[in-house]
Amino acid sequence: MIFLHAVSHAYGATTVLDGVDLSIPRGKLTALVGPNGAGKSTLLSAMARLLKPDTGQVMVGDLDVLSAKPAQLAKKLGVLKQLNQLSARLTVIDLVRFGRFPHCQGRLQAEDHRIVEQAMDYVDLQEFRDRFLDQLSGGQRQRALIAMVLAQDTEYILLDEPLNNLDMRHGVAMMQLLRQAADDLGRTIVVVLHDINFASAWADYLVGMRDGSVVAQGTPEQIVQREPLREIFGLDMQVVDVAGRKIGMYWHPELVGAEELSPVAVYG
Amino acid sequence: MTAVQDHATTGHTISANGASPAEKAKDRRVLAILIGLAMLGLLAITAYLTYGVQGSWSYALSLRSRQVGSLIVVGIAIGASSLVFQTIAGSRILTPGVMGFDAVYVLIQTMIVGLFGASTLQLLGVMERFALNTFALMIFGLLLFRFLFRSNSRNLFVVVLVGIVLGSLFASLSTLTSRLLSPDDFLTLQTVLFASFTTVDPVLLGVTGAATAFGLLALWPQLRKLDVVDLGHDGCVALGVDYHRTVRTTLVIVTLLVAASTALVGPMIFLGLIVANLARQALPTHRHTSLVVASALIGLLFTVGGQFLVTHVFDLQTPISVVINLVGGLYFIVLLLRTDRL
Structure with a gap:
């Protein structure tokens, strides 16, 4: 609550x-x-x-x-505001992995990767995992951000x-x-x-x-x-x-x- | 739909460490570029030490190793500090050089001489002088950060403009102060400010080298947090990274590195800009652990390689800083014209 x-x-x-x-x-x-x-x-x-x-x-x-x-x-608690200044150099999977940062400080273990892949599956973005964020449509980018928050678990x-x-x-x-x-x-x-x-x-x-x-x-x-x-x-x-x-x-x-x-x- | 899906069913070959084939290829390329840069750096250092030695090898080597030592310190300090500064400033056009950090360093030195006389400057040892200057520069950096970066609606064009205006203001103030000095004081100031590569004070090299090494060690644990800083303030808060603390810590380290490099060779306004942007262009990654290493190595290549060319190709006619500022200035203009988002 x-x-x-x-x-x-x-x-x-x-x-x-x-x-x-x-x-x-x-x-x-x-x-x-x-x-x-x-x-x-x-x-x-x-x-x-x-x-x-x-x-x-x-x-x-x-x-x-x-x-x-x-x-x-x-x-x-995970939060998503409009992240306008997202770096164009990030790929979808890079972004989603950021969701694990609170848990592993950027050093992802097998368990972190498992949760990241789950989140990717959940928003159905596996086929775009290596795309850069500026190569995505607005809807895909929004889903990638949601996946990041889900991966934060x-x-x-x-x-x-x-x-x-x-x-x-x-x-x-x-x-x-x-x-x-x-x-x-x-x-x-x-x-x-x-x-x-x-x-x-x-x-x-x-x-x-x-x-x-x-x-x-x-x-x-x-x-x-x-x-x-x-x-x-x-x-x-x-x-x-x-x-x-x-x-x-x-x-x-x-x-x-x-x-x-x-x-x-x-x-x- | 269930939350848990076996990845095997998605038809992708994701290995246990979560890397797809495309990512592995990318990681290999990053590693290859880093190794390539390190080899080139070693080559440049070796060439600098051994090319065209006439007469006594032991004399040549001891002189040249001091020179190359200061070139390495400068290249690495500028490369690493510029790259992380771009990240905390949120812009690829902003580096400590562009924001006038070097100019402040020169101004501090000049003011000390102007206010207390050259004898004071000489009374202080190399170490105390460096500590004093670095401390003053840190205060400037933190003030700048407070006024320019803390407002939520930071306008980067304004920041760039303010930085450039401040830079020239401090340069002019230094020139004005140095005009008011007695010729003796002025000479002392000159030797302190522009310790040339050809005659390097071993104590100064030791102090700045140690400061740079310490700066890099302190920077290392910040690098993964800086990856998150790329997501901006809200991204940091969402992921539990203390944004202001990370930016402040990084800024203090940056001032230490800038102080080390400026104490050795004086201002190199545009070197950092070229080096950091080359590193970002060369490496297909957002990870600062790789980017900072690449930027430091490219910095080293520029200073050692540049000084080698100046010595052996241009016959010492053109100071290296002139060459770098010429090339860097042009590059800066190209960047300004090409970037729609600073």
Whole structure:
């Protein structure tokens, strides 16, 4: 379980996290949803000690994120933000092997290699193992990064917008992969998602954020309802039931009404 | 789909140490290049020691071995320090030379003479002088790191620009200070600053050699962490590597190596740039354990081979630093033009 207590953070005068209290259930796939600037990525960064919040406490399992040794935490919690500056000289297998670094400090043993190959199989990238990262498509690169996190073999996995740059097919494949990692491997997975319907269809637990606060949380059935969605996104949308999943019709011109947004908020 | 699949079913021949045939071929090539560079280095050293000796062999050998010793120290120190500096700066265009580290070293020396007189400089032994200069250079390096690299949105163009501007600022300050010196002080400064390869102070060679050896030993345990530093700050944190600590430790070692090389031959602005980039181009690997060794060996080849050519082909008419800075300056411009991402 990931536990946050009174976590606040500000960039200059802008408060991005405003006293967040949150428990994230263990062994489940949890999605952080909300509009741009709601603080989802910042919250994820705080859980992953990529960012030290101004105040508050973050516990991952029994480890206090702010005081734990970096190497110790890296065996328990893996995180993937957008790594833009990935060196073009890395091959897929080089990258995935980095996942073993917390366990072997770069000196891989037979056991490490076994886990790396498992992760490669799991994301189905064996045929690209010797390709350089800049020779891959966006979807393949994303999968390679996921494989690295899987090879890290951590109980907790945090992913910042894993569906970015993925088309529909690869987006679905990615969610399948995460679903399996939670179900088969028992990992606790937290993802930042933009699309409420991806979250509704694939996640076990939704956390809705707006303006740096958690405004709604619960199962997809509880959250994907007219009221909570208006609270989170500022959109009034019809919710329909499709094959047992709630789907918000936010893209349908007849079925959605937006709170008035200032032009700055829309274009900025 | 189950988590565990036997690799045999995937149809790839992966050996127990996890290497595919393509990787093994790559590893062999890296090893072959390293061995080739080491042999070339030995050849260059042998040629330097023995080519065209006239008269007493024992005299020639003792003189030349001191010369070649300082060339080796300079080549290795610059090669290793430039390569790891590129990694912590996150750019292949940034080396200590380009960022003005050598210029600071010269400035420190000049300021000491300017403020306290040449006699002070001479009062200090070689060892104390080196320690003082290195310490001052480390402070500069850490300050630079603090201001330029700690901000999360570091703009590399700005860093390059600041480095080059600082470099010329320090060079100008040194020139200004040295103009204000008395002729005697100035002469002393010159001999201290530009100890030429032809007359090497054995004590200085010993001190800088020991400093370089110590620097390399201290660098070795950092190299695998530097592999991770290539993934950036977030990649380091995710994999449990203390990013700031690794960068800071590496930077301190870099300043020690730069100090050693600058104390021996003065500024060599572009040598590191050529050498480190050649190493990265030559080796098909991201591993710093191999890259640093290659860069150090190529550095050695450039200094020993370059000085050999200067002595025997150009008849000592052109100082080696001029040749290297000319070639290196051109290479720097080519790099700037060709790189869309610094």
